[in-house]
Amino acid sequence: MDFEPTYTPEQEEFRQDVREWLAENVSPDIAHPPDSINITEEQYQLRRGLGRKLGEKGWLWATAPEEYGGGGLSLDHAVVIEEEVDSYGLTIPPYYDSGGRLGGASIMVWGTDEQKQTFLPPIFRGQVRTWQLLTEPEAGSDLANAKMSADRDGDEYVINGQKIYVGSSLGCDYMWTITCTDNEAPRHQNLGWFMIPADLPGITIQPMELLISGGESGAGSGVKNTVFFDNVRVPAFNLIGGENEGWKVATTHLELEHGTGGRIGRNWLVDHLFEYCRENQRNGQPLTKDPDVRDKLIDIYVEAEIARLFNLRNYWMRHSKAEITYEGPQASYWRKMSGLRMSQSILDILGPSALTFDPQWGAAEGHMEAHQRSAIVAIHPGGTADIQKLIMARRIGIGREVREKAGALA
Amino acid sequence: MDLALTEEQEMLKTAVRGFIQVEYPKETLLEMAAEEQPVTAEPWQRLVATGWLGIAIPQEYGGEGGSFTDAGVLFEELGRGPVPGPHLSSCVLAASAILEGGTEEQKQEWLPALARGERILVPAMTEASYSWAEKDVRSTVRQNGGGLRLDGTKVYVFDAVSATHLLCTARSEESNEVGLVIVPVTADGVEIRSLPGFSWNLAEVKLNDVSVDQDSLVGSSFARGWDALQRAIARTIPVMCAYQVGACQSVYEMSVDYSRTRIQFGRPIGRFQRVEDHIINLVNQLDAARWTTYETLWKLDSGKPATDSIHLAKAVGSAAYYQACNFAHEVHAGVGSVTEYGLTLHTTASRTLYHYLGDPQFHRRRLADALSL
Numbered sequence A: 001m002d003f004e005p006t007y008t009p010e011q012e013e014f015r016q017d018v019r020e021w022l023a024e025n026v027s028p029d030i031a032h033p034p035d036s037i038n039i040t041e042e043q044y045q046l047r048r049g050l051g052r053k054l055g056e057k058g059w060l061w062a063t064a065p066e067e068y069g070g071g072g073l074s075l076d077h078a079v080v081i082e083e084e085v086d087s088y089g090l091t092i093p094p095y096y097d098s099g100g101r102l103g104g105a106s107i108m109v110w111g112t113d114e115q116k117q118t119f120l121p122p123i124f125r126g127q128v129r130t131w132q133l134l135t136e137p138e139a140g141s142d143l144a145n146a147k148m149s150a151d152r153d154g155d156e157y158v159i160n161g162q163k164i165y166v167g168s169s170l171g172c173d174y175m176w177t178i179t180c181t182d183n184e185a186p187r188h189q190n191l192g193w194f195m196i197p198a199d200l201p202g203i204t205i206q207p208m209e210l211l212i213s214g215g216e217s218g219a220g221s222g223v224k225n226t227v228f229f230d231n232v233r234v235p236a237f238n239l240i241g242g243e244n245e246g247w248k249v250a251t252t253h254l255e256l257e258h259g260t261g262g263r264i265g266r267n268w269l270v271d272h273l274f275e276y277c278r279e280n281q282r283n284g285q286p287l288t289k290d291p292d293v294r295d296k297l298i299d300i301y302v303e304a305e306i307a308r309l310f311n312l313r314n315y316w317m318r319h320s321k322a323e324i325t326y327e328g329p330q331a332s333y334w335r336k337m338s339g340l341r342m343s344q345s346i347l348d349i350l351g352p353s354a355l356t357f358d359p360q361w362g363a364a365e366g367h368m369e370a371h372q373r374s375a376i377v378a379i380h381p382g383g384t385a386d387i388q389k390l391i392m393a394r395r396i397g398i399g400r401e402v403r404e405k406a407g408a409l410a
Numbered sequence B: 001m002d003l004a005l006t007e008e009q010e011m012l013k014t015a016v017r018g019f020i021q022v023e024y025p026k027e028t029l030l031e032m033a034a035e036e037q038p039v040t041a042e043p044w045q046r047l048v049a050t051g052w053l054g055i056a057i058p059q060e061y062g063g064e065g066g067s068f069t070d071a072g073v074l075f076e077e078l079g080r081g082p083v084p085g086p087h088l089s090s091c092v093l094a095a096s097a098i099l100e101g102g103t104e105e106q107k108q109e110w111l112p113a114l115a116r117g118e119r120i121l122v123p124a125m126t127e128a129s130y131s132w133a134e135k136d137v138r139s140t141v142r143q144n145g146g147g148l149r150l151d152g153t154k155v156y157v158f159d160a161v162s163a164t165h166l167l168c169t170a171r172s173e174e175s176n177e178v179g180l181v182i183v184p185v186t187a188d189g190v191e192i193r194s195l196p197g198f199s200w201n202l203a204e205v206k207l208n209d210v211s212v213d214q215d216s217l218v219g220s221s222f223a224r225g226w227d228a229l230q231r232a233i234a235r236t237i238p239v240m241c242a243y244q245v246g247a248c249q250s251v252y253e254m255s256v257d258y259s260r261t262r263i264q265f266g267r268p269i270g271r272f273q274r275v276e277d278h279i280i281n282l283v284n285q286l287d288a289a290r291w292t293t294y295e296t297l298w299k300l301d302s303g304k305p306a307t308d309s310i311h312l313a314k315a316v317g318s319a320a321y322y323q324a325c326n327f328a329h330e331v332h333a334g335v336g337s338v339t340e341y342g343l344t345l346h347t348t349a350s351r352t353l354y355h356y357l358g359d360p361q362f363h364r365r366r367l368a369d370a371l372s373l
């Protein structure tokens, strides 16, 4: 066993290249505000620009096949890129692109070759940003209850309905969307996924006001929206996986969204907190020397280390094509619930300075305040904590002989 | 033994509940939350006009002269909103401090005005080295001619934005004792700034060389201030705990209702054991807060030693409100995060009340002391 990726001399050389390249190409103005609702158009465009440049070099989706615009690089290279990008506090892509990540991976599995040629290169090269549109008022945890209708009309589908809690601020290019392709068919045999260009007539985007809209790791989305579809005509070509075949596509999408993708990189929240507690005093000594604070800081550290290792394991499992069962939802469940526990420990340590982003009185430039809110909201996206437990139970085979299988990944 | 409320208390409860349903509907509460403004315009004026807010003030000083339990009944209903406003800070805590430490003239001058809501006196206690300990009071006050001069910065001051006057803890430069000084917010050198974010009605208060009259010193002696404030805090905590009980009750009712009406997978979500568990956890928190609070109110009303119960009630009650909101968020999932739905009013309030007058950890320690451990 070896927990460190072994860096060959070739990799170390590659790391030097990546470092130099990032030093030249990451603008100092790119910092993400603690609450992503405050991301400006300029900051977003800087991030999109960096995404495009990374894409050109094949470093955005490093392990995706070259023929579809990916980097065609090995996992060893991808690890180096992720580590180096992470050291800037950035994710890959450096902006909210959940539909690219999950839609791209789903198309890799379920798209025709022509569809892959059409939809994947813009995603893998960072030319487009894509939202994922799953949730509807009556279809939250029960995604299979999606009712937004897609009716065939010649070479097109006509889409009508409503999605909620989706997307981000500052718009998107594509919407990766699940619909109901047959109102009469039984559950799980009535769905279809579309890659929908966001500029088609009949699409209306209405921002929602939430406690906070981020909560997922990495690039926060800014805001969430209700999106209305009023007779939106989408080319039939954009239907991925076939009419009424949407559930099998969903299993791939959900598998990744539930955490099976894994993640390497550190927990910036813990870094910010430790730094703050080293630099700020209570009773004439740094907070880190207060015995109660130390206990809580270690509670937080332990939570975060377990989360890190679950993510690391999943990253390795996915890239080494090991058989995955309950590990994805486990990492997701742990992240959600440990995030909530951490937020209470932080409130215990910091007091009301964790509740404001006031420049003078808010702890750690408002990062703690944002976490107090996002830890609550983050329990829900990508399947609630309860749903993660439910999937784990089925995958483990608690009380049942037949263990449910994980969704297919490319 | 009889754990029921009296008939009059039941009547008060019904009356307050009806009033709040009419005067503080969710839309009003959401508007108030969005504004970061004083919460003393309507419907506050109508609340004051009921006379209820004088419940903790003796009749001889123009109040209602209610028992602790009476005050608990009122504040439990206010907590259901959660109704914001300086009811707890001014009408209970500051009033109790004047009652505990003020001179007879100060009681005559201040208590009727506080009971009628004509003046809003908000305690400004905590500072940069955030704590509830006397040693952390660094704001200073010194004799200056016939009056007093104050300097310092208070932070995380609850309800300061709504105040007409501040009841400031300050350390005497002459005697080093911590006294209580009343400062009009209109005095030169006072600056109040609301703190943005997930905090609930918290502000920074700057006192830059502020001059006040000599009779602004509570009890006309520095020596009386700190202890009077501690006794006032002890009287206020159970009432604040009752507010948290009402708040937990409201969060609980919201969650039970939602569990019955929200359908997923063809059935009410409440039929899923996981959702049942969240609500059972929630109701356990609610009842823990309720009974630790009620017993404390009863002890105070019947003149029994209550120090341990006060710390128990605050340690349990503030953690309960915090946790109750978390469980409610689990029950509601997405919609609970939508501002318009109203649950986040409670979530926001619960975080600030978690710390106000001491967080659970602080009171657990005091409880250990009270139990002579």
Ligand SMILES: Cc1cc2nc3c(=O)[nH]c(=O)nc-3n(C[C@H](O)[C@H](O)[C@H](O)COP(=O)(O)OP(=O)(O)OC[C@H]3O[C@@H](n4cnc5c(N)ncnc54)[C@H](O)[C@@H]3O)c2cc1C
Pocket (backbone or CB within 6 Å): A098, A132, A133, A134, A135, A137, A139, A140, A141, A142, A164, A165, A166, A167, A210, A212, A213, A214, A215, A224, A377, A378, A380, A381, A382, A383, A384, A385, A386, A387, A390, B262, B264, B265, B269, B272, B273, B274, B275, B330, B331, B332, B333, B334, B335, B337
């Ligand atoms: C910040 C944020 C970002 C989001 N981003 C997106 C996005 O980009 N795209 C998108 O499509 N959606 C998004 N969502 C929606 C999210 O996926 C849903 O909120 C989530 O799936 C839960 O659905 P729901 O809110 O309708 O809750 P419900 O499904 O109504 O759940 C209510 C309660 O019932 C429980 N429950 C439901 N079914 C079961 C069951 N079978 N067993 C046990 N318990 C059950 C739940 O755990 C929860 O406690 C986002 C949500 C949030 C809050």
